[in-house]
Amino acid sequence: MPGASPSAIVVLPEERRLALQRSYARAGAAGRVKGLVVFAALLIAVAIAVRVAEIDPATFWRKIGGFTSYVDRIATLDSGQRVWTNPIEWFWGLRRWLRLLGETLLTSYVGTLWGAAAAFILCFAASANTCQSAALRFCAKRFLEFCRTVPAIVFALVFVVAFGLGPLPGVLALAVHTVGTLGKLFSEVVENADMKPMEGVKASGATLVEIIRFGVLPQILSNFATYTLLRFEINVREATVMGFVGAGGIGDEFLIAIRSFYYSDISAILVLIILTVFIIDLSTEQLRRRFLSDRVK
Amino acid sequence: MKIVDPAPAEIAGLAERYPEFLRPRLKTRIAPAATAAAILGLFVFGLVYLDFSPARLLDGLVALARFAALMVPPSPEGHFLLFAQSLAETLAIALLGTLTASILAFPFGLAGARNVVANPIIHFLVRRVLDIIRSVDTLVWALLWIAVVGLGPFAGVLAIASSDLGALGKLFAETLETGDARALEGVRAAGGARVQGVRFGILPQALPVLAGQALYFFESNTRSATIIGIVGAGGVGLHLYEAIRTLEWREVSFIVLMILVAVAIIDFGSSRLRAAMGAKSAG
Numbered sequence: 001m002p003g004a005s006p007s008a009i010v011v012l013p014e015e016r017r018l019a020l021q022r023s024y025a026r027a028g029a030a031g032r033v034k035g036l037v038v039f040a041a042l043l044i045a046v047a048i049a050v051r052v053a054e055i056d057p058a059t060f061w062r063k064i065g066g067f068t069s070y071v072d073r074i075a076t077l078d079s080g081q082r083v084w085t086n087p088i089e090w091f092w093g094l095r096r097w098l099r100l101l102g103e104t105l106l107t108s109y110v111g112t113l114w115g116a117a118a119a120f121i122l123c124f125a126a127s128a129n130t131c132q133s134a135a136l137r138f139c140a141k142r143f144l145e146f147c148r149t150v151p152a153i154v155f156a157l158v159f160v161v162a163f164g165l166g167p168l169p170g171v172l173a174l175a176v177h178t179v180g181t182l183g184k185l186f187s188e189v190v191e192n193a194d195m196k197p198m199e200g201v202k203a204s205g206a207t208l209v210e211i212i213r214f215g216v217l218p219q220i221l222s223n224f225a226t227y228t229l230l231r232f233e234i235n236v237r238e239a240t241v242m243g244f245v246g247a248g249g250i251g252d253e254f255l256i257a258i259r260s261f262y263y264s265d266i267s268a269i270l271v272l273i274i275l276t277v278f279i280i281d282l283s284t285e286q287l288r289r290r291f292l293s294d295r296v297k
Numbered sequence: 298m299k300i301v302d303p304a305p306a307e308i309a310g311l312a313e314r315y316p317e318f319l320r321p322r323l324k325t326r327i328a329p330a331a332t333a334a335a336i337l338g339l340f341v342f343g344l345v346y347l348d349f350s351p352a353r354l355l356d357g358l359v360a361l362a363r364f365a366a367l368m369v370p371p372s373p374e375g376h377f378l379l380f381a382q383s384l385a386e387t388l389a390i391a392l393l394g395t396l397t398a399s400i401l402a403f404p405f406g407l408a409g410a411r412n413v414v415a416n417p418i419i420h421f422l423v424r425r426v427l428d429i430i431r432s433v434d435t436l437v438w439a440l441l442w443i444a445v446v447g448l449g450p451f452a453g454v455l456a457i458a459s460s461d462l463g464a465l466g467k468l469f470a471e472t473l474e475t476g477d478a479r480a481l482e483g484v485r486a487a488g489g490a491r492v493q494g495v496r497f498g499i500l501p502q503a504l505p506v507l508a509g510q511a512l513y514f515f516e517s518n519t520r521s522a523t524i525i526g527i528v529g530a531g532g533v534g535l536h537l538y539e540a541i542r543t544l545e546w547r548e549v550s551f552i553v554l555m556i557l558v559a560v561a562i563i564d565f566g567s568s569r570l571r572a573a574m575g576a577k578s579a580g
Contacts, residue, residue, distance in 0.1 A: 032573035046396065053450040053531065064444045066361045076524035103347070110343035113336070149557055151524045157541045158549070162364060167347040172357075214402070239414060243437040248347070258440050266441075270433065277432035 076269040083264055090268050097250065097269060101276055103167055104249035107242065108235035111171045114176025116228045119144075122179065124212060129198070130190060144187075147180025152238050156247040167248030172237050174242075182231055189223045190216060206212035222291045229284045236280050240273050303487065351543025368550035376548065380536055384555055388530035388563070390450050390525070391518040394457025399511040401462050406507075413473060413495050424470070431463030435521050439530040450531025457518050457525070458514045468510050476502050509571050523556050 012020070075083050083090040091097075095122040097216075126140040152173045159169030198215035206214065243251020250269060257265040323457060352355065373380055407413045409423040439456035446452050481498030526534025540548040 042396075044394060049392045052385050053389040053393060053454065054394065054455065059446075061342065063451075066445045070441075106343045106346060110340060110347060113340050146557075149520070149560055150553060151520055153524050153527060154537065154553070157362065157538065158361070159357070159529070161541060161544070163353065163361040168349060168353065168357075171343075171349075172346060237432065237434045241434045244436055244440075254437065255440065258444055270437075273437070274429055274432045278428070281428075281432070284483050 048268075074087040074263045074270075077264045083267055090264055091269070093265070097253065097272055100243075100250040100253055101272060104242075104251075105236065105276070105280070107167045107170045107249055108174060108232060110247045111174025111239070112178055112228060112232045112235050114171070115174040116182055116224075116231070118175070118179045119186050120181035120224065122183045123190055124216075126183060126187040127190040128194070129195060130212060130216065140183075141187075144180050144183040146180060147176050148184060149180070150177070152177035152235075153241065153245060156242055157245050160246045165246045165248075167242075170239060170242035170247030172247060173247060174238060180214055180234065182227060185227045186220075189220045189227075193219045225291050226288050229242075229288055233277075233281055233284050236277060241275075298495060298542075299520065327580050351548045356406070364546050365544035370547065370552050371551035372547040373551050374545065374548050376536070380552055380555060383526070383531075383533040383536055385557055386450055387411035387534070388519060388559065389452040390457060390530075392524040393454045394522070395461060395511060395515040395518050396460035397458035398465050398514070401458065402469050405462065405466035406473055407495070409466060409470030410473035412476075412478065412500075413499065424467070427463045427466040427470075430459060431462075431467065433460065435460040436528055439525045439528050441471060443529055448529045448531075453522065453525045453532055456530055458521060460521075461514055461518065465510065465514060469507055472506050472510065473499055473503050489551075503524075504510060505574055509574050512567050513572055516564055519560055519563045523560075540569035541571070 013018075077083055077086060077089055078255040079086070079089065081089075122140055122144065126144060128137065131137050131140070140149055155176050156169055156173035159172050163169045193216055197219065198211055201211050221249065239249055239251075240254075241251045243249045243253065244255050246252070250273065254266070254269045254273075256262075257269060405423060406425060408419055409427065411420055414420060414423075431577055438459045439452060442452040442455040442459070446455065457486045476499050480502060481494045484494045484498040485491075522534075523537070524531050526532040526536070527538045529535065533556065537549065537552045537556075540546075540552060
């Protein structure tokens, strides 16, 4: 609206304004064409995916009502009351569930610590600045990659067959997967560590172990602790499902509740899981903050 | 050069000036040892409580070695087409699940970003809802959705979509918040309404980042989608589960290899795509 502008604003002459507007439109059009191409490619991919997974969008609308009725059912006790009106009946199995949740937490704790310890040893073999042998480095890296890429629950499935039912295969599965994820993160930290302290320790005649102890460890330990705590948070979530394949913890109880349609138990266990994860997340966040503030000092 | 030991008098002087180095307080001396002891103590308690015994570990390791020997050579045992088809189904589940999650997470991200929705109550509520969604594992979501829509890949798509909604929504909100505030201020100063400020001030810088994050989630979801079949939510996980339960170890190793290859290909393609997008948004 060039004519209506207040006098304080300088208005471009018409022909220059039009030229600018044209080049602006051109610049916009190029982006829009690119966007359309990407959008079309995505649509084609979705169409293929819908065919492959045999998903009928119409069924979705038919069944989405099932979700609300399901929520309604898991929020209702056998006596017909809403769950929150009678928490004692809702959490009738609290002691047992808390014990299983404790087992879940212990599973993830032992698994994380075990995995972190193994990752701690392996990460030096996978880092270029602490391991001279390229062959050893290659093997360590591929091993970590394998542990990382195979999901923990797949390890759990195999370990349940090998070690028998119970939390033991769950712990080992979490540990193996943790080795893969933490080993990679740890070795990245080690590779990014400052070389000067290492060279200083080496120059004073230290062995490899001494170099790592006095030249590398002081720089990296707080990072290691932070990553391990983050992994512990993730492992707590993963440990809740280990029971689905018979590897201990609260998951087994949850699976039974779902399969046998104990509706109010489903919601009660869900609430307990969510609360546990919340508490763990909050407390590890506090711990991580403390590590960080220690490092600043 | 010779290193000279400081004279005793000097040591006393040093100790007075730097007490924290030469005479560490009891607390700073004991704290690390106590922490280490507590960590180790809980670890040992865990081992005992969770029924670890050397004999059991040894038996299991021997069994594992036997399984590993039985796994070579990997072979589909005539089920290659079936496995390939269900692997394709897995990828389809990952794609549809991630896409659904991204589309749903976008409004959640907007509502959870402080610079878009100024109301602290809405902000707080959205963040907590996302936290709750996030704290439930994908496999738990899969079981719940199976109870609602029945067995099959549809439940898998919904499971991936719901567990990612929590993570992506939080990530989107944080990305929108960390954007450069000057663009938004510029649009507002030129007389733009709040909506226009979001559209022209925040979204242009955030969208490429959000797309990159969604792509990264697709990458990690190809891994999650391989396992939701274990509880019956479609994809190659079902066959893996069956093969392990029936001790068909050569099939097991074949399926795991197939998954590893598929994941590697997706990782490669998507990291190339993300690098291209990053280069574009940086330039």
